[in-house]
Amino acid sequence: MIDMILERLPYVAAIVLMMVGLYALLATGNLVKRMVGLTLFQTSVFLLYIAIGKVFGGAPPILDYKALKADTLDPATLYSNPLPQVLILTAIVVGVATLAVGLALVVRIREAYGTIEDDEIAEADYSLELEKGV
Amino acid sequence: MSEAFFLPAALAAHAPVLLVAVPLTLSAVCAALPSGRAAWLVALFGVTVSLLCAIELAGATRAPMAIVSYALGGWEPPYGIEFRIDGLNAAIALLLALMGFLALIFGGPSVEDEIPKDRRSLFYAAFLICFSGLSGVAITGDAFNLFVFLEISSIGTYALVAMGHGADRRALTASFNYLVMGTIGATFFVIGVGFLYMATGTLNMADMAVAISAAGENRVIQIGFAFILVGMGLKAAMFPLHLWLPSAYAFAPSFVTTFIAATATKVAFYVIIRFSYDVFSIDSGFVENAMTYVITPLAIGGMLIASAQAFFQVDARRLLAYSSVAQVGYMLLGLGIGTGAGVTAGILHLINHAFMKGALFMALGAFTISYGVRRIDDLKGLGQAMPLTGAAFTIGALSLIGVPFTVGFISKFYLVQAALDKGWWWAVAAILASSVIAVFYCYRMLLALWVSPPPEAAHRPGGKVRSTPLMILIPLWFLAIANLWFGVDATPIVDLARTAAEAAINAGVTR
Numbered sequence: 001m002i003d004m005i006l007e008r009l010p011y012v013a014a015i016v017l018m019m020v021g022l023y024a025l026l027a028t029g030n031l032v033k034r035m036v037g038l039t040l041f042q043t044s045v046f047l048l049y050i051a052i053g054k055v056f057g058g059a060p061p062i063l064d065y066k067a068l069k070a071d072t073l074d075p076a077t078l079y080s081n082p083l084p085q086v087l088i089l090t091a092i093v094v095g096v097a098t099l100a101v102g103l104a105l106v107v108r109i110r111e112a113y114g115t116i117e118d119d120e121i122a123e124a125d126y127s128l129e130l131e132k133g134v
Numbered sequence: 135m136s137e138a139f140f141l142p143a144a145l146a147a148h149a150p151v152l153l154v155a156v157p158l159t160l161s162a163v164c165a166a167l168p169s170g171r172a173a174w175l176v177a178l179f180g181v182t183v184s185l186l187c188a189i190e191l192a193g194a195t196r197a198p199m200a201i202v203s204y205a206l207g208g209w210e211p212p213y214g215i216e217f218r219i220d221g222l223n224a225a226i227a228l229l230l231a232l233m234g235f236l237a238l239i240f241g242g243p244s245v246e247d248e249i250p251k252d253r254r255s256l257f258y259a260a261f262l263i264c265f266s267g268l269s270g271v272a273i274t275g276d277a278f279n280l281f282v283f284l285e286i287s288s289i290g291t292y293a294l295v296a297m298g299h300g301a302d303r304r305a306l307t308a309s310f311n312y313l314v315m316g317t318i319g320a321t322f323f324v325i326g327v328g329f330l331y332m333a334t335g336t337l338n339m340a341d342m343a344v345a346i347s348a349a350g351e352n353r354v355i356q357i358g359f360a361f362i363l364v365g366m367g368l369k370a371a372m373f374p375l376h377l378w379l380p381s382a383y384a385f386a387p388s389f390v391t392t393f394i395a396a397t398a399t400k401v402a403f404y405v406i407i408r409f410s411y412d413v414f415s416i417d418s419g420f421v422e423n424a425m426t427y428v429i430t431p432l433a434i435g436g437m438l439i440a441s442a443q444a445f446f447q448v449d450a451r452r453l454l455a456y457s458s459v460a461q462v463g464y465m466l467l468g469l470g471i472g473t474g475a476g477v478t479a480g481i482l483h484l485i486n487h488a489f490m491k492g493a494l495f496m497a498l499g500a501f502t503i504s505y506g507v508r509r510i511d512d513l514k515g516l517g518q519a520m521p522l523t524g525a526a527f528t529i530g531a532l533s534l535i536g537v538p539f540t541v542g543f544i545s546k547f548y549l550v551q552a553a554l555d556k557g558w559w560w561a562v563a564a565i566l567a568s569s570v571i572a573v574f575y576c577y578r579m580l581l582a583l584w585v586s587p588p589p590e591a592a593h594r595p596g597g598k599v600r601s602t603p604l605m606i607l608i609p610l611w612f613l614a615i616a617n618l619w620f621g622v623d624a625t626p627i628v629d630l631a632r633t634a635a636e637a638a639i640n641a642g643v644t645r
Contacts, residue, residue, distance in 0.1 A: 025318075031310060038317055045324050052332050084331075087278050091324065094285045098317050101292050105310045108296065112303040125304055 010051035018044035029118035031106045035099060042095045046088045053084035139193030146190055150204040150217040153187035153227065154270045154283075156180050161262035170254025174242055177258040181234045184269060188224070188231040191273070195224040198636060203275070211275065212338035218275030221637030222412070225481065225630050226404045227272045233396040233488050234265050236609040240496050241389035243603040247503045248387045249297060257297055261393070264290030268401045277327045277413075278337045280405065281320060284369070287401075288316045291394055295386040308381035315378040319368030322361050323405075329358030330413075343413045356420050362409050363424065369402035372429075372466060373436030376459040383455035388499030391451060395458055395495050396488040403465055403484060407477065411638040416472050430470030434564045436463030441571035445578070450498055450510045453575055454491065457534060460568060461487045467561060468549055474635055475552035482631040483545035486620070490533040490542055493613035497527035500606045504599055505589065510582050512589075519588035523602055526614040527583065531576040533617045536569050540621040544628070 005012055017040060024037030058080035063073075106116055113121050141149060157180035164173040194202050202224075204217040211218075219227070238261070249257050267287025274280050292313045298305030331337055333354040334345035346355055368375040379399075383391050414421045437460050444456035461483065468480025500523045501507050501516055517524035533540035546565060553561040620627050 025314065034314060038314060042317070042321055045321055045328065048325065049328050052328065087337075090278075090282055094282060097289055098285065098313065101289050102310065102313050102317075105292070105296055105306060105313065108299065109306045109310065112299065112306055121307055125307075 014044045014048040031116040035102045039099055049084040049088045053081040055080045139190045141190045149187040149190045150273055153184050154266050156183045157262045158266035161259045164255055165259035167255045173255035173258040177262050178238055180262055181238050185231040185235050188228045191219050192224040192228045195221050212336050212341035215279050216275040217273050219273050221633035223272050225634040229485055229488055230268055230397050237393040240606050240609045242605045244389045244499050260290045260293040271401050275339050276337050277339055281324050285320055294390040295382050298386045302385050305385035308385045312378040312382045319365045322365030326358045326361030329354050339413050366402050366405045370399045371459050371462050373432045380452050380455040384449050384452040388502050392495040396492040400484050407638050425470045425472045429466050433463045433466035433470050437568040441568045445575045448509055454494055471552050471556050477635040478631045479548040479552045481634045482548055485627055486541035486545045489613050489616050490530045493530035496610045497523050500602050504602055513582040514586035515588040517584040524583055526610045529614040529617050535572045535576050541617050544624040
């Protein structure tokens with residue numbers, strides 16, 4: 001059992017990170033902390049992808065371009081898979097963009113409401129509705 | 135590459151990439167322009183180019199099983215990213231471009247009314263980003279590329295929804311909640327794609343489909359499917375995952391609501407069809423079980439509960455938003471039925487729902503411009519004050535109920551037929567019950583609209599009434615007439631939906 005878990009350590013780390021992120025997202029009413037939770041949640045997926053790319057005994061897939069000829073590649077050599085890392089570079093950019101938009105929204109919410117606590121915002125909206133008689 | 139349809143061959147060969155790249159590039163131009171009107175013209179140009187490309191692609195994929203494949207940067211699929219258009223996504227891209235075009239014409243006066251002057255060019259830039267992201271999702275053939283486009287469109291949408299904060303600050307919280315939910319949805323999708331990549335070693339969807347059907351029973355693939363279904367269900371506002379939608383629709387600027395109601399959930403719904411019927415196969419017992427025991431109950435729950443919630447709304451746009459969740463239920467029911475007829479009905483309802491909700495939200499936008507109203511009570515008497523807009527709104531509402539000679543009737547008819555073919559009488563009962571609730575909530579709005587004397591003063595600052603600009607009436611009536619026209623002669627859209635369903639079920643890969 002312990003062997004099995006240790007062999008899959010990156011996956012375990014990804015799952016733990018993911019649950020921490022989701023919990024932080026749900027448990028807090030503070031909007032900035034929510035963004036932190038969301039980012040943790042996304043990061044766990046990055047880890048999952050990077051873990052996929054690892055090939056045991058695989059060499060880094062870096063070849064000398066000038067020396068490269070059709071017959072110089074040894075088909076028996078194992079290489080790690082570089083593709084997931086490329087994908088995750090893109091996903092990180094996407095994640096950063098989302099984080100930036102989210103934090104920008106939090107700033108605007110702070111300007112409009114004077115608070116970034118979820119319950120206080122709900123209260124402010126509710127009293128506004130009572131005033132308007134909606 | 136098949137024969138060019140109507141564009142010159144040199145352009146037609148690159149139509150798939152132009153469809154996405156032109157609006158994406160022009161968004162940067164838009165952001166740099168000082169004047170909102172110039173930005174609007176640039177945006178209109180970008181969307182028009184997309185529309186022409188979409189018509190070209192729809193023409194090129196008319197033949198059954200026709201596929202247009204475009205290797206981005208010359209990297210051959212399955213290694214490079216491929217734009218792959220068949221009957222299914224050609225229909226979605228066409229609908230998307232058409233609705234974008236109409237919404238943008240409507241957006242000219244509406245944005246001038248609602249968005250502060252110095253923000254308009256940035257607003258159109260965000261719109262173009264959102265639009266090109268959605269078109270990218272519609273035509274890409276690469277699963278990870280789909281995620282990237284999905285997030286491009288979502289980030290654009292968050293910004294657009296938040297721009298409603300001038301009228302109501304709750305737009306900000308609505309946008310924030312949408313961002314949190316949308317990101318969770320997209321991340322679930324990426325996890326699913328990761329699992330599929332683990333098991334199949336490819337990201338190209340057509341290639342993936344071959345590998346998945348060869349793999350047989352595989353738990354990793356099944357988990358991947360579950361993650362993708364939940365993630366896209368969130369984006370498509372599948373019933374219990376729809377909580378972001380009502381507020382986002384209610385507080386966004388009118389133009390944004392019109393556009394995203396007609397397109398954003400539809401594109402996510404398309405991704406569900408693509409994955410459940412094309413990448414996976416309905417013949418594998420696993421997908422069939424998911425459709426019968428997960429999608430169908432949720433669809434019916436959405437149809438009944440969201441319709442009932444719609445009835446109790448005060449804000450007209452929030453009412454229509456809940457009704458949208460119910461309509462997504464109809465579309466999902468079509469998928470849940472799991473036959474060719476069911477998928478056809480689902481896609482048909484997708485197209486028709488864009489027509490009716492487009493018309494309804496545009497009409498509400500026109501009421502907002504002229505009288506500054508949003509609540510149902512304030513609609514009182516507007517039918518007499520603005521007969522043309524009121525009539526178009528009425529046509530949209532009748533179509534939403536599913537009155538004969540409107541498109542709403544056509545798609546419900548096909549849906550009922552598909553359910554009966556399968557022997558699901560209870561699904562038919564649910565469709566009818568949900569339609570009856572729709573009668574009630576539409577009745578509430580129409581009653582307020584027609585059976586009251588016209589109001590004397592507007593709710594706008596100064597109480598002045600603005601006449602409805604022609605640029606709103608034209609797209610509004612275009613959609614209203616489409617609702618009636620296709621309600622009488624449904625052949626064109628039924629053919630489109632049928633080709634799309636066939637492409638989803640049969641043609642996607644060589645099975």
